[in-house]
Amino acid sequence: MNDNSELKLNNGSRIGVIGGGPAGSFFSHFLLRQARLMDMDLHVDIYESRDFLSAGPKGCNMCAGVISESLVQALSIEGINLPTSVVQRGIDSYVMHSETETVTIRTPSEEMRIATVHRGSGPKGIRETRWKSFDRHLLEIAIETGANLVSRRVKGISLSDGKPLICAKEGEAQVYDLLVGATGINSPSLSLFENLGIGYKRPSTRKTSITELPLGLDAVSEKFGSSMHVFLLDLEGLDFAAFIPKGEFVTMCLIGDGVSRETVDSFLDHPSVKHLLPNARSAAAEACHCSPNISLGDAANPFGDRVVMIGDSGVSRLNKDGVGSAYRTAKAAAKTAIFEGISSDDFRKHYWPICRKISRDNRLGSLIFTTVNMMKGAQFSVRGSLRMCQKEQLKQGGQRRMSMVFWDMFTGSAPYREVFMRTLHPFFFSRLAWEVAMGFRFAGDGGSMVRRELWK
Ligand SMILES: Cc1cc2nc3c(=O)[nH]c(=O)nc-3n(C[C@H](O)[C@H](O)[C@H](O)COP(=O)(O)OP(=O)(O)OC[C@H]3O[C@@H](n4cnc5c(N)ncnc54)[C@H](O)[C@@H]3O)c2cc1C
CATH class of the missing domain: 3.50.50.60 (FAD/NAD(P)-binding domain)
Structure with missing residues (x-):
């Protein structure tokens, strides 16, 4: 003792x-x-x-390699800077894809404070290492x-x-x-x-899937620029799917309860994915990939x-x-x-109180992810949310309530508690109810698989 x-x-x-x-x-x-x-x-x-x-x-x-806004800021306060030799791309917007629509959400601060990195010195087969691990x-x-x-x-x-x-x-x-x-x-x-x-x-833990698509510097810049692409698709076993642009690669990250080879294939074959990246399946065939656990x-x-x-x-x-x-x-x-x-x-x-705070916040996070998953099963509600985002883009940062919810949820820039509190605002709820009703009507009008760019 x-x-x-x-x-x-x-x-x-x-x-x-x-x-x-x-x-x-x-x-x-x-x-x-x-x-x-x-x-x-x-x-x-x-x-x-x-x-x-x-x-x-x-x-x-093995990781998607997105360094959140809040971490970049915290590190900078600590005197730990991420040099351009490490940061492959600064992200200033998210493009969200539903089954039928696409909407772009710009960073509320109009700055590129999210960094994308490779954790190691690049995927298998990389010819020239331009960025540092x-x-x-x-x-x-x-x-x-x-x-x-x-x-x-x-x-x-x-x-x-x-x-x-x-x-x-x-x-x-x-x-x-x-x-x-x-x-x-x-x-x-x-x-x-x-x-x-x-x-x-x-x-x-649960299994995930990461694939490093070797698209080349010019194609990544042209197709993705400084935007991450997130997919809200109703695919079984898939909670989160994203394309994250790096230097010459785009990281495809899939998270869900049953991410398997079949999930990856059905994602790559989905019309929304093909619309963005028609050659995704062939690019993925020979690409460096892994299936790490996530906590x-x-x-x-x-x-x-x-x-x-x-x-x-x-x-x-x-x-x-x-x-x-x-x-x-x-x-x-x-x-x-x-x-x-x-x-x-x-x-x-x-030490434990800090861990407990993260843990409590995760419980709210879990609730938020469950709600989003339920919404994905009823695409008219996804459509309503995206329409709400689209209409908010001309408003001031603080008034972009749905955009902020999605931004913080996908970037991890704010605690889940903050995201949750935003959804409790009466304006948020009434606006969402209206847009969901409109989304339902649109579906009734024959909401087809015609992809519509709601905002770019
Ligand atoms: C699919 C996926 C996507 C993710 N995307 C993101 C993201 O975009 N942004 C983000 O912030 N987080 C992301 N994460 C989470 C992130 O990867 C982890 O939270 C983070 O890496 C945790 O850091 P760590 O140092 O605790 O562990 P790790 O990064 O796993 O580091 C552990 C280290 O310990 C070493 N090690 C283990 N055992 C031994 C041993 N016996 N002897 C010597 N060395 C040993 C390993 O080699 C490794 O280097 C993602 C995770 C997954 C699975």
Whole structure:
């Protein structure tokens, strides 16, 4: 049993971070930065098995690669800038596609504050790497702050006399004062933490699909420019579908409860998709693709004495802005470790409230996504919502109520609570009811599969 007074970081304390994705890099950077303020000298090892400088699966932490407005801003306040060598495109608008209509929603601020990136050095088969890996960029920031990169896979962890031990491939076991789990949700190493005896249980997940369509720089610029395309289609097993333009590639991201090869094919064959990208199916045939898991929420007991789990392996935002929640949980855990202590109680009192806030917000997010899914089953209501968006585009930012709801929901730029509160406004509700009624009438008029550009 540990004496809680001993469970503090001191000069010379050793911290082992497993995972050098966003959560591990943010944690190491903030911990070392705050330690410096306290005149404390810490030793931080980041264990990372991927080489983010490699193209293809070897260097990639499978993701759609949208860095939310709120995260770009928060990082800039922290002094962490995303250079043009990392950001492949700034996004200033969303094009939403229903079964029959298309509407463009422009950013309420008219600025391009959403960034699209590749997490590694580009998809398999890339000929020239023009943009730098986002994860490598963050890792370098952590290294510059003083972290030590150990480029090895961790194969074992244990507690010996209450202190964590990390055993990496081809290395001797190392003793640490604090063990940080930043392994993400797709790592087999999660079971190491589940067997550590702190009561940790990984979050539940579901399968997704990512395909990197190699369209070429000119075609991406011409067809997509600075717009992301989101599809509100009534396809079984599909909750969210989007095309995200990068430099020479467009990332196709599908999320749903049953995303399978058949779901991908039926999406690519859908008239709305073919209308936008007639060659999508052939482009997808040979493209770099993966089917990673996405987190559905929270882990149980993501901390213990001298152990804390952050990012996806702790608590993550539902469907959106996972990198943003990696930043928030990493920073909160680092602050707790430096200023409060590293006991289970310290993490429960000072780290867990941030996780709980994300978790509560996810419940509202889940409600919002369920409602949107129900609407997709009745396309006249999607049509009504899009018509409402279209009419709002000439109004001032604050009055674009439906556009703001969709914008924040798809960009992950605001908490789901804010999105939900916007839908409670009486003007929102009455306007939506009217437009849905009109959408129903339009359907009755023979709302055909003729694609109409409501706003461009
Ligand atoms: C389909 C899909 C689309 C997404 N789109 C977006 C998006 O557009 N925007 C967004 O913000 N989020 C998105 N996310 C979520 C985002 O990818 C995650 O929330 C984010 O990557 C979490 O960061 P992390 O550092 O916790 O974990 P990860 O990014 O998974 O990093 C974990 C790291 O740990 C390393 N590791 C694991 N085990 C070991 C070990 N034993 N030894 C050494 N190293 C190890 C891995 O190699 C990896 O580098 C998406 C996720 C999915 C599945």
